[in-house]
Each structure stands twice: as C-alpha cells, then as structure tokens.
Amino acid sequence: MKISIAKALFNSHSYLEYRKLASDLLQDEKSTGPVQSEELTHYSSLNDTRMKRLDKTIKVSDAIVQKLKGLEENYIWLVISEGWCGDAAQLLPVFNKMALASEGKIDMKIVLRDENEELMNLFLTNKGKAIPKLIVINKELGMALGHWGPRPKGASDLITDYKKEHGSIDEEAKANLQLWYLHDKGESSQLEILDMMLDLDAVKN
Structure with a gap:
C-alpha cells in the first residue's frame, strides 16, 4: 500500500492545481x-x-478550526476525485477549507481516479470505485491510517433510501442529493471528518 x-x-x-486542470x-x-x-x-x-x-461560501466553525490546529501529528489528505463527479464538487471545497484551517497540520493533495487505478482499488466502497475518497496519511511515516467517503x-442514506424505493438512481435522485448538500452547507462532512481525525490523532502511530 505504501508504494x-x-x-x-x-x-x-494541490487544490488550486486541480481546479485549474478541470477548468x-x-x-x-x-x-x-x-x-x-x-x-x-x-x-x-x-x-x-x-x-x-462553495470556495466563497463554505465556512469552518471556530470550534472545528481550534481542534484541527490542535492535532498532534501532521497529516496528508490524499483525495481521489474526478472533475465530473457531483459529490466531489460538493466535498472538495470543504476538505480544502478544513486543511487550510489546520494551519499546516494537514496538507491536501488530489489525484484523478482513472489515472490511479492501483490506489483506487485499495479503497473501494461496496466493491465500487466511488469518489471522492479522502485517505488520511501520517506525513512522517507515509502510512495510510484511515479513509472517509x-x-x-445523511447523503448516503438519502441515496440508499431512494434506490430501495425506485430501484435505481436517476436525475431526480441526483437533484435531491444536490439539494441535501445545499442545505447542509458542508457541516455534516466537517463533523464526521473531524471525529475521524481526532480518533486517529489519539492513537500513537
């Protein structure tokens, strides 16, 4: 895995390089x-x-900022993404704001899924290449400690429930998902990722 x-x-x-590439x-x-x-x-x-x-509107609360700045270890967030992915578009600006708020504790890097099949295959979701996938790496050791995505x-439950009721994901489901993200304002993702980071940081690697 380290290789x-x-x-x-x-x-x-970097986030800015990824945005420029897609643009x-x-x-x-x-x-x-x-x-x-x-x-x-x-x-x-x-x-x-x-x-x-989202780059202009996403906010990270003061409470979350303080906890990110207080992490003991230094980390790399290696994110698997693609420009066409709707979930990635909603979540990468959140990841970026959190990484910036950490003031050097977290360095975020992005790779394209279809150029990194070997890596993607290590982090499948239900045997599928679902993205985005945020991989937490100990910066000093180069070791993956956990992943999110x-x-x-809440968004996963929405899609799962829709699929159970309708049998497949269609444009209505995608529209409902985007509305969920709009109302959530990145707050659920921030809390889930922060909880993961605090748990990982509490383990001495």
Whole structure:
C-alpha cells in the first residue's frame, strides 16, 4: 500500500492545481479522465460553477478550526476525485477549507481516479470505485491510517433510501442529493471528518 500511495503522491495536485486542470479542460469542452462525452463535460461544467460558489461560501466553525490546529501529528489528505463527479464538487471545497484551517497540520493533495487505478482499488466502497475518497496519511511515516467517503452519512442514506424505493438512481435522485448538500452547507462532512481525525490523532502511530 505504501508504494501505491507514494506513486499517487508523486503525481498529485494541490487544490488550486486541480481546479485549474478541470477548468482548463473545460475550455476545450473536455472533462478529466480517459472517457469523454457531452454528458461528462456538462457535469464538469456544473461542478466548476458549484465549486466557485462553495470556495466563497463554505465556512469552518471556530470550534472545528481550534481542534484541527490542535492535532498532534501532521497529516496528508490524499483525495481521489474526478472533475465530473457531483459529490466531489460538493466535498472538495470543504476538505480544502478544513486543511487550510489546520494551519499546516494537514496538507491536501488530489489525484484523478482513472489515472490511479492501483490506489483506487485499495479503497473501494461496496466493491465500487466511488469518489471522492479522502485517505488520511501520517506525513512522517507515509502510512495510510484511515479513509472517509464518498459521502457523509445523511447523503448516503438519502441515496440508499431512494434506490430501495425506485430501484435505481436517476436525475431526480441526483437533484435531491444536490439539494441535501445545499442545505447542509458542508457541516455534516466537517463533523464526521473531524471525529475521524481526532480518533486517529489519539492513537500513537
């Protein structure tokens, strides 16, 4: 696993680099990843607009900021994403704001799922390549300690319940999910991730 993580980190992007990469591809009517289609480009364009808004509006509470700054160890958040992923567009701005709020305790790096299959296969969700996936790495040891994603519990429950009732995920389900994120304002994700970080930080590695 450490080799897969090292390879991924070598080819990783900062948050700003990732945003520029996705934005530059859109100028050529493309999305990230090897598969190109009008649908994926459309989703990528929506996500670019979403992320611009969230970069301005997402807030991290003072209580969470203090706990992030108080982490004993230093960490890397290695995030697996793609520009066309709706969940990633909602969550990466949250991850970024939390990492910045930690004042150096957390360094966030992003890799593209379809360029890092070896890494993705280590962090499947129900045998699927669901993203985004946030992998917590001890910076000194280069060791993965835990992971989170692809959605906060409330969002996951919404999709699970919809699928049980309707049999599949359609555009209505996707719209309901985006509304859930809009109302939640990133708060559920922040609390879940903070709890994970505090638990990991309490274990002496």
